[in-house]
Amino acid sequence: MSKNVSRLLASTGSRGDATDVDNGKSSEMAESRTSHHCKSYLLSMVHKLRTNTEVNSWFVDLWISAEKVDIDPVVSKSSARIFRQKAVTYNADNIASCDIFEDKDGGKSVFRLAYFNGHEFKHHDFEADTVMCNEIVQKFNNILELRLSPVRKEYVSNRDKKMMRKRDFSLI
Template sequence: MESMNIPMRDILQRILKRRKIRPRPGLNYNLEKQEEPGVSIDLDATLASMDTMEFSLVRENSTRRHHNEGSEDEVSTMADSLTSHQYKSYIVSMVHRLRANTDVQLGVSGEKVEVDPVGSKGTKFFKQRAMTYDADNIASCEVLEEKSTGKSVFRITYLISHDYKHSDFEADSEVCNEIVSKINNILELRLSPARKDYVATRAAKHLRKRDSLRDSFRLSKYTDN
């Protein structure tokens, strides 16, 4: 969330939207504190007043089942989504094609991702500059490579001047997975035009590639016959 003062009603609407749930007449939903089953929370109250970050989404006129592994996973996912907008920084390496990697501090919040050089390292010809990616311009964040050394490479793709660019970073695999998960939670909640367009474009390319391979297979089979 952008602020701990956000009303729980807004959080409920975001959860329904993320889960692609459309309330219908006679089919409404409430939120309950995870530790207080059967007690609907006041949706006009703020997140800051809840004293917890773990909630359950419950359909009206139904009751929650006892805890099980599946429900705990759902709660964990919701908690990750709620805390993903909180600022956190990481020390990672920025990957360059034609020069040595440079250490940077990667700061991630719900509004932006900041890249700041660590120390004054640099050569006579190159010095890493600070960069900022607005969250609404970030199209994707994904793991590219998992290395046997325990490190992984991840990529942030972003929109700039009507074109998609990307930056690659390397970090310990655990840190890498945390960053990718954090950024993707932010992207899912914001649903920016840049994100929607990028996902739609990739899906269209995948579909064209699949159709092309299918047509090639059919042509090859016809020729063989």
């Protein structure tokens, strides 16, 4: 079938399988349109010691919307009060990056959410199954592309400079 006929069929809607014509881009478009919708994920937070805490005490509820990110701990009665994660909210303009940080055995992955706290860039690491991590990273990246915040631009610029220094140093 010629390209013109494919476009005509896709634009008139006379054929039920117009998704064949869009080369799979409709799911990307749908995802970018729904990026601003609030969605919640239950996952575990990975701490700086690179160990997960007890299953019942360190699960967090991650709420993502186009305006903000909420990290709410799911607290059980047996959780230690000393090391309990506090609920935090970040404005979406302060989110700098979200990337898969590590792939683990057993279908698990860790993603890193980098943010600006007003003085410096910090991050939180979260672990979940790989499919959920990919979905969350895709959602954050769609939001970051739509917002184009100064924080994001500065973070990417700093990351690129650091990569250049590492590359230049390795050439020496």
